[in-house]
Amino acid sequence: MPQDDRPFGKKSQGTRDVTSRDDSRAQILDPARARRFIERNTTLMAPPLVPEIRLRLASEAHDIWLKTEEELEALGLPPPFWAFAWAGGQALARFILDHREWVEKRRVVDFASGSGLVALAAALGGASEVTAVDIDRFASTAFALNRPLNPGAAATIAFCTEDIVGQEISADVLLVGDVFYDREMAAAITPWFEALAAKGVVVLVGDPGRSYLPRDRLSHLATYGVPGSRALEDQEIKRTRVWRWHAEP
Secondary structure: OOOEOOHHHOOHHHOOOOOOOOHHHHOOOOHHHHHHHHHHHOEEEOOOOOOOOOEEEOOOHHHHHHHHHHHHHHHOOOOOHHHOOOHHHHHHHHHHHHOHHHOOOOEEEEEOOOOOHHHHHHHHOOOOEEEEEOOOHHHHHHHHHHHHHOHHHHOOEEEEOOOOOOOOOOOOEEEEEOOOOEHHHHHHHHHHHHHHHHOOOEEEEEEOOOOOOOHHHEEEEEEEEEEOOOOOOOOOEEEEEEEEEOOOO
């Protein structure tokens, strides 16, 4: 088994580190500079599996990845996960919109939200309140640009940049799109998901077959073929599943 399943074969600096971060460097990020960078390097589009939602996304995967690494290297911030509609997030968003009973009139947290795709789907699906969570401050700016593009979903969503792993959450549902690509990430979040599920939180996971997905803890809900790019994934149509985390008896 490979050591990790990160897109583009990125090294450790390319992961969304949920266990620690250097906030002193992260605070340097200028939101205006981030906004200009995002506007220059993304295009308004709808993810193929979720045409109801509009986002600012990168059309040339490798180019923006390299540009962002150059921009952010001095700040120690991660590469632009927020610039892509990953297969796991698309499948989870599609599932929510097709099966609104999972989120309707419920409090929802979208963990590692990135562009905010899944959070926006939850709001469109009738959630009573939605919190999008991502420690990447570029993601916060990207979401601020994406939110007004979807007026039917925007009113109920807040954005949080705190590291919430291991904490209790004031939510009925936790949505998780495509986070099991890294061994350390999986080790940090698996016991947290387990604890939340044991307390009655519904944990839904969208995943395209990443290496560290703990399938023995999951119940299958749906499967989608997600159109994509070989620059991001190893297939043009990525077979992606939505799962429910079940608490151990």
